Amino acid sequence: MKFTKASPLKGEITIPGDKSISHRSVMFGSIAKGTTEISHFLQGADCLSTISCFKKMGIQIENNHDTVIVHGNGLRGLKKPETILDCGNSGTTTRLISGLLAAQDFDVTLTGDESIRKRPMKRIMEPLSFMGADIKSVKDNGCAPLSIIGKKLHGIHYTSPVASAQIKSCILLAGLYAEGETKVTEPYVSRNHSEIMLKYFGANVKTEGTTACIAPVKELYGNKIVVPGDISSAAYFIAAGLMIPGSEILIKQVGINPTRDGIIHVCRDMGADITLLEVNTDSGEPTADILVKSGSLHGITIGGAIIPTLIDELPMIAAMACFAEGETMIKDAAELKVKESNRIEVMVRNLSAMGADVKETEDGMIIRGGRPLHGAVIDSKLDHRIAMTFAVTGLCAEGETEILGAECVNISYPGFYQDLERLMK
Ligand SMILES: O=C(O)C1=C[C@@H](OP(=O)(O)O)[C@@H](O)[C@H](O)C1
Numbered sequence: 001m002k003f004t005k006a007s008p009l010k011g012e013i014t015i016p017g018d019k020s021i022s023h024r025s026v027m028f029g030s031i032a033k034g035t036t037e038i039s040h041f042l043q044g045a046d047c048l049s050t051i052s053c054f055k056k057m058g059i060q061i062e063n064n065h066d067t068v069i070v071h072g073n074g075l076r077g078l079k080k081p082e083t084i085l086d087c088g089n090s091g092t093t094t095r096l097i098s099g100l101l102a103a104q105d106f107d108v109t110l111t112g113d114e115s116i117r118k119r120p121m122k123r124i125m126e127p128l129s130f131m132g133a134d135i136k137s138v139k140d141n142g143c144a145p146l147s148i149i150g151k152k153l154h155g156i157h158y159t160s161p162v163a164s165a166q167i168k169s170c171i172l173l174a175g176l177y178a179e180g181e182t183k184v185t186e187p188y189v190s191r192n193h194s195e196i197m198l199k200y201f202g203a204n205v206k207t208e209g210t211t212a213c214i215a216p217v218k219e220l221y222g223n224k225i226v227v228p229g230d231i232s233s234a235a236y237f238i239a240a241g242l243m244i245p246g247s248e249i250l251i252k253q254v255g256i257n258p259t260r261d262g263i264i265h266v267c268r269d270m271g272a273d274i275t276l277l278e279v280n281t282d283s284g285e286p287t288a289d290i291l292v293k294s295g296s297l298h299g300i301t302i303g304g305a306i307i308p309t310l311i312d313e314l315p316m317i318a319a320m321a322c323f324a325e326g327e328t329m330i331k332d333a334a335e336l337k338v339k340e341s342n343r344i345e346v347m348v349r350n351l352s353a354m355g356a357d358v359k360e361t362e363d364g365m366i367i368r369g370g371r372p373l374h375g376a377v378i379d380s381k382l383d384h385r386i387a388m389t390f391a392v393t394g395l396c397a398e399g400e401t402e403i404l405g406a407e408c409v410n411i412s413y414p415g416f417y418q419d420l421e422r423l424m425k
């Protein structure tokens with residue numbers, strides 16, 4: 001797919017549902033009693049992988065596109081799947097489901113695509129083993145395929161070396177079935193969608209600072225869920241609105257949970273004109289319409305506690321920094337190396353190919369903004385965040401940018417290119 005310099009982007013856009021919340025609504029709905037009706041469900045390939053795994057474990061799920069209805073079977077209602085569970089490209093599916101499976105009364109093997117089979121799983125295997133789980137990497141390389149034999153688990157207090165909602169959620173889900181209390185402490189607070197939704201379904205979950213705590217209950221109870229727009233997907237339109245001169249975009253009903261809203265803080269610190277309208281805090285997951293107007297930006301340092309709140313947006317933020325005056329430093333972001341691709345290496349290589357002044361560091365990158373970018377051939381490495389980042393960057397560069405593997409945006413944002421094109425008219 002090819003991109004050239006765009007005229008101002010104008011108009012309104014509604015972003016597809018949040019990926020993290022969509023996954024959890026199917027998972028928790030499946031182990032709850034009763035029906036969970038999910039509206040604005042993300043029909044991305046990752047969330048469809050989650051649906052397919054739970055269908056294989058005997059859960060009846062009706063997918064009517066915008067609405068998904070999960071007929072939960074209760075905490076002990078999952079059945080042994082007849083085949084291997086395929087988590088596709090989804091780290092969230094693989095890691096969260098492992099926590100659940102560790103405590104069932106059957107054994108199972110799960111795997112995923114080439115990218116998933118390279119992503120680190122020791123980070124969940126270790127704490128689950130401390131709880132009494134039997135979980136092994138089939139090839140003994142710390143990656144999927146994973147073989148899990150369900151066991152009786154006991155609670156632990158785990159101190160995680162990384163702030164990761166996937167690690168935290170995996171342990172909390174195992175803790176839902178374990179004897180006693182299970183606690184996870186992280187260096188910084190990661191996204192808290194599991195805690196919010198589990199509590200909403202009747203789980204005994206508490207949080208204090210960077211510690212989340214769960215104690216077993218008899219059952220969870222399904223409930224209605226309205227999934228907010230995904231701020232990680234909105235990020236591409238926030239950036240396009242800021243980077244393309246003369247643009248003004250209203251992004252409707254985006255989730256602005258404080259554990260996810262780092263991009264708004266960073267853009268404002270860079271001098272961006274961003275207004276939150278129609279802020280709604282009625283449910284546990286607050287939403288707002290985000291109004292973005294183009295303008296000049298300046299470089300900043302991004303690191304520490306804000307990193308987990310914008311981890312998936314960092315590729316787009318790095319590209320945006322090329323259009324800001326002065327230096328932007330991204331640090332404490334080594335987690336970027338273990339996503340769908342090594343996002344530090346892939347960003348530095350591709351931004352450099354477009355003429356940017358960018359240097360890789362051990363835990364991030366340093367970008368000196370202000371150099372005009374030119375088009376280039378971009379290998380997305382089949383990483384959806386990389387493809388979307390360079391589609392937007394291509395709209396701000398001289399000449400033509402070609403994205404290889406552009407169709408991978410289907411993982412988290414089917415219809416992304418059509419939505420972008422609509423705002424260009
Ligand atoms: O829990 C989740 O839904 C997610 C957590 C994050 O991963 P980590 O927990 O590995 O940081 C994020 O990058 C991913 O896109 C979704």
Ligand SMILES: C=C(OP(=O)(O)O)C(=O)O
Pocket residue numbers: 046089090091092093312339340385412
């Ligand atoms: C890292 C991501 O997802 P996951 O870990 O679920 O594959 C992402 O969507 O950017």
